[in-house]
Structures are given as structure tokens and as C-alpha cells.
Amino acid sequence: xxxxxxxxxxxxxxxxxxxxxxxxxxxxxxxxxxxxxxxxxxxxxxxxxxxxxxxxxxxxxxxxxxxxxxxxxxxxxxxxxxxxxxxxxxxxxxxxxxxxxxxxxxxxxxxxxxxxxxxxxxxxxxxxxxxxxxxxxxxxxxxxxxxxxxxxxxxxxxxxxxxxxxxxxxxxxxxxxxxxxxxxxxxxxxxxxxxxxxxxxxxxxxxxxxxxxxxxxxxxxxxxxxxxxxxxxxxxxxxxxxxxxxxxxxxxxxxxxxxxxxxxxxxxxxxxxxxxxxxxxxxxxxxxxxxxxxxxxxxxxxxxxxxxxxxxxxxxxxxxxxxxxxxxxxxxxxxxxxxxxxxxxxxxxxxxxxxxxxxxxxxxxxxxxxxxxxxxxxxxxxxxxxxxxxxxxxxxxxxxxxxxxx
Numbered sequence: 295x296x297x298x299x300x301x302x303x304x305x306x307x308x309x310x311x312x313x314x315x316x317x318x319x320x321x322x323x324x325x326x327x328x329x330x331x332x333x334x335x336x337x338x339x340x341x342x343x344x345x346x347x348x349x350x351x352x353x354x355x356x357x358x359x360x361x362x363x364x365x366x367x368x369x370x371x372x373x374x375x376x377x378x379x380x381x382x383x384x385x386x387x388x389x390x391x392x393x394x395x396x397x398x399x400x401x402x403x404x405x406x407x408x409x410x411x412x413x414x415x416x417x418x419x420x421x422x423x424x425x426x427x428x429x430x431x432x433x434x435x436x437x438x439x440x441x442x443x444x445x446x447x448x449x450x451x452x453x454x455x456x457x458x459x460x461x462x463x464x465x466x467x468x469x470x471x472x473x474x475x476x477x478x479x480x481x482x483x484x485x486x487x488x489x490x491x492x493x494x495x496x497x498x499x500x501x502x503x504x505x506x507x508x509x510x511x512x513x514x515x516x517x518x519x520x521x522x523x524x525x526x527x528x529x530x531x532x533x534x535x536x537x538x539x540x541x542x543x544x545x546x547x548x549x550x551x552x553x554x555x556x557x558x559x560x561x562x563x564x565x566x567x568x569x570x571x572x573x574x575x576x577x578x579x580x581x582x583x584x585x586x587x588x589x590x591x592x593x594x595x596x597x598x599x600x601x602x603x604x605x606x607x608x609x610x611x612x613x614x615x616x617x618x619x620x621x622x623x624x625x626x627x628x629x630x631x632x633x634x635x636x637x638x639x640x641x642x643x644x645x646x647x648x649x650x651x652x653x654x655x656x657x658x659x660x661x662x663x664x665x666x667x668x669x670x671x672x673x674x675x676x677x678x679x680x681x682x683x684x685x686x687x688x689x690x691x692x693x694x695x696x697x698x699x700x
Contacts, residue, residue, distance in 0.1 A: 300330060302330075302661060303329050303330025303661050303664070304329050304330055304658070304661050305329045305330040305331040306331075307330075308326065308330070308331040308391045309331070309332050309334070309389055309390050309392070310326050310331045310332065310333045310390070310391065310392040310394065311333075311336055311393045311394070312334065312367060312394045313336040313374075313383075313393065313394065314394050314395050314396040314424065315344055316343070316344060316345050316348070316396075317467050317470035317474065318440075318470040318473040318474045318477065318501065319394040319395060319424040319474065319477060320364070320394065321363065321470065321471055321477075322394055322424075322474045322475075322477040322478040322481060323335075324363060324364070324365060324367070324474075325474070325475075325663075326478065327366035327367060328366060328663035328664060328665065329654075329661070329663045330663075332368070333366060333367045333368065334368050334370050335367040335368060335369045336370050336371075336372050336374075337369060337371050337372075337672060338372075338373060338374075339373055339673065339698060339699075341672075342369070343364070345359060345360050345363060345364070346360045346672070348360070352645060354642075354644050354645055354671065356669065358649070361642065361649055362651040362652070362669070363669065364669030364670065365651065365665050365666075365668055365669060366664075366665060366667065367670060368670060368674070368675035368678070369675055369676070370386075370675055370679050370700075371672065371676050371700050372700055373698065373700070374405050374407070375405070376699050378694065378697060378699045379700070380405055380406055382680070382684070382700070383407065384415055385684050386683070386684070387415050387416050387419065388416055389683060389684075391418070391420060391485070392419075392420045392481055392485070393412065393420070393421045393422070394424075394481075395421070395422070395423055395424070396424040396425060397425075398425060398435060399429050399435060409421060409423075409496050416494070417493060417494060418488050418493065418494045419494040420481055420484040420496070421494070421495075421496040422477045422480065422481055422497045422499060423497065423499065424473055424474075424499045424500075424501070425438055425499075425501070426438010426439065426500065426501050426502065427446075427500050427501075428498055428500035428503065429498045430498075438500075438501050439467075439501075440469035440470045440501060441467075441469075442502075443473075443505045444462055444463060444469055446502040446505075447469065447505025447509070448505065448506055448509050448512060449463055449505055449509065450462055450463065451525070452523060452526075453525065454525045455525060455527045456524065456525050456526060456527055457525075460525065468505070469502070469505045470501065472505065473499050473500070473501050473503075473504040475504075476499055476504050477497060477499045480497035481497060484497060528540075529590045532583075534551070534552060534553045534554075534579060534582075534583075535552065535579070535582040535583050535589050535590070536550050536552050536558075536561070536582070536586075536590055537550070537551050538550065539619060540594050540597040540598075541597065541598060542597050542598065542600060542601060542602040542605060543597075543598055543599060544601040546601075546602040547618070548597055548605055548606065548616055548618060549618070550593065550597075550614070550615065550616050551616075552615065553615070554579070555571075555577060555578060555579055558570075558576070558579075559571045559577075560609075560612045560613045560614040560615075561609070561612075561614040563612040564605075564611065564612045564614045564616075565593075565596050565608075602618060606618060634657075635653055636652065636653050637650050637652065637653060638650065638653045638654075638665055640665060642668055644671065651668070653665075673700070676700050677691055680694075680700070
């Protein structure tokens with residue numbers, strides 16, 4: 295793999311305007327930026343994106359979440375509540391290839407920035423619209439967040455102990471990141487269509503839909519048999535056994551996933567209990583599922599008798615599918631993460647410190663993405679963009695500042 299100049303990245307020459315907040319739509323814009331697009335983060339002059347205040351504060355006045363998630367973006371401040379601000383924004387739209395937004399339906403329309411208006415200004419514009427429930431339907435005006443999407447989309451109901459309180463699956467906003475990924479896929483397909491026809495389009499992405507799309511056979515099983523899957527806790531799976539999380543002697547956890555009979559044989563070899571895989575006991579998946587409580591207890595007892603590293607060593611030796619439940623400290627010490635360079639250290643000149651963030655994925659063999667810089671300061675690039683991209687004079691820019699438009 296040869297070093298790639300930024301002009302060789304697959305999205306070089308694409309201009310993205312990110313007028314969204316927090317995670318989903320900005321995450322899509324961030325991915326585009328990692329692969330060469332120029333991303334303008336349009337923010338309100340007072341306070342900016344609320345993501346600047348989410349997470350662990352930094353000495354710069356924003357947060358570590360902002361530094362990581364707003365990577366590669368240029369901050370441009372514009373007050374879209376003001377007619378002069380709307381006029382400046384429309385001039386940016388003339389130059390743009392992609393617009394990412396996540397206001398409630400009707401908000402942009404209220405500012406005179408409907409899809410019809412923007413499409414008339416720039417017929418080739420591709421617009422990603424992210425909301426909790428989409429642009430249509432009886433719930434379209436409701437506020438939406440990832441936790442609500444996890445609930446409405448069906449995965450929160452499945453998370454937790456049987457008959458216990460449903461829990462959110464992890465503390466990160468999975469629904470936001472999923473929707474950002476689906477949104478990015480939509481943007482790339484729309485750009486491909488524009489390449490063929492010259493015509494732009496908008497992508498209507500809903501947080502709950504992204505979550506619901508990841509629920510395997512829930513829908514067909516209910517439609518055909520009326521099956522309602524319930525919470526099963528950490529060691530129950532409808533299709534395989536043993537398949538779950540088990541505590542180890544040293545107070546840690548391990549994941550084991552025997553999806554086939556052959557994999558169960560490998561686990562019994564690691565346990566030194568090959569008789570468990572005989573046809574008279576638990577050699578067939580059907581039998582293991584019928585006696586999942588007994589099988590899980592056997593595996594639980596074995597895991598509880600050994601430290602996690604010893605269990606992993608034995609499982610890896612036989613090819614049994616197992617892995618540690620890593621916390622972030624474990625991840626920082628994990629050889630696989632380091633071998634794949636999943637962590638990137640970047641020196642931030644404003645903080646005078648090195649910030650470690652997740653690296654760019656996916657990994658392209660010829661044109662891998664880049665992190666050029668961390669999240670910008672509020673309005674850091676306003677003058678640069680208005681002057682160089684829109685051709686505004688210093689006097690015009692000064693006038694907009696005096697009127698608090700930018």
C-alpha cells in the first residue's frame with residue numbers, strides 16, 4: 295500500500311455541509327470527511343453544536359466527544375434564524391455536493407430552506423435528512439434520540455434479564471451510529487446516481503428504522519407464528535447453546551459462542567470434557583437447546599474455576615470460539631487493536647496534549663481514510679470559507695459579524 299495524497303482519496307473534491315447536531319447525521323459527514331470530502335460544520339455563532347458540551351470537558355471549552363466525532367471538519371458559524379444567515383447558507387448550497395441535517399420535520403422549511411428550495415438552487419444536491427421517526431407518518435413530529443429508537447425499534451425490549459427491567463444495549467448511542475452508517479450508504483448511492491444522471495435526491499433516514507433493520511428474524515417469526523421473543527439474559531440464545539457470557543474465577547467475563555456441533559466439540563476439548571459432545575449427551579444442537587440450563591451450568595462452573603486468560607488460552611488452542619468482554623482499559627492493552635492500529639494518537643496544538651481516538655474504518659487497501667485534525671474550535675474557519683469559497687470581501691464578512699449573523 296503506497297502513501298496516498300489527499301487528492302487521491304475517493305471522495306476528494308466532494309463538498310459536504312454538515313448542519314446537523316450530536317451524532318447520526320454528523321457521523322455520516324465525518325465518514326465522508328475521512329475519505330477525502332471537505333466537510334463544513336455549520337453551527338450557530340453562540341454555543342455551536344450541542345455535541346461540544348457532551349462528554350468529558352477539555353481545557354479548550356469543548357469535550358473529548360467533540361474532538362473525536364468532529365474530526366476533519368471545518369467550523370463555519372451562521373445564524374440560520376436570520377434572513378442574512380439564510381442568504382449566506384444558500385450561497386454555500388450552490389457550491390455543495392452533500393447536505394446533512396437532522397432537524398425536526400418542518401424546521402428547515404420554516405427558515406425557507408425546504409428541499410424544494412435547495413434542490414432548485416442546486417439540482418445536483420444530495421441531502422441526508424435524519425430524524426427519530428422519518429419525514430412522514432404519525433410520529434414524524436416527535437423528538438427522537440437513540441435511547442428512544444432502541445426502545446421503539448425493538449432491541450431494548452430484548453436486553454436484560456428475564457422478567458427484569460429492560461436495559462439499553464450498551465452506553466453508546468448505537469442507533470445514532472447505525473443511522474449514520476445507513477445515511478452514508480444512502481449518500482454514496484445518491485452520488486452514484488447523480489454521476490449517471492446529474493440529478494440529486496434526498497435520503498430520509500429514521501433512527502428507529504436503523505435499529506429495527508438489525509433484528510434478524512423477529513418480524514417473520516411473529517408474522518408467521520405469533521412468536522414474541524423475550525429477554526433471556528446473558529446465556530440464552532434461541533438458535534445455539536452454549537452461547538453467551540460467563541463469569542471467570544478472577545472476576546472477569548468471557549463470551550462463548552458454539553453456533554455449530556463442531557464448535558461445541560472444540561469447546562469440550564478445551565474443557566477436557568469430550569464426553570459432553572457424544573451423541574448420548576449434548577453432541578447435537580437440538581439436544582443442547584432442550585437442555586440449555588444444564589449445558590450452561592456446566593460451562594459456567596468450568597469458567598468459574600479458572601482465570602480468564604487460562605480459559606482463553608485453552609479455547610484458542612482447540613479453536614473454540616471465545617473472547618474476553620473488554621472494558622476500555624482491556625482494549626488499550628489488546629494486541630489485536632494495536633496490530634490493526636485501531637487507536638490513533640493525535641497531537642492537539644490548542645490543548646498541548648495527545649488525544650487518542652478510534653481510527654478510520656473501513657480499511658481500504660489503496661485509498662485508506664485519514665484523520666487530518668480533531669474537532670475544530672467554534673467558527674475557526676468562518677472567514678476562510680466565506681472569503682475563499684464564496685468570494686466575500688473582508689468588509690462583507692465584518693458587516694455580518696457586526697450584525698451577529700456569523
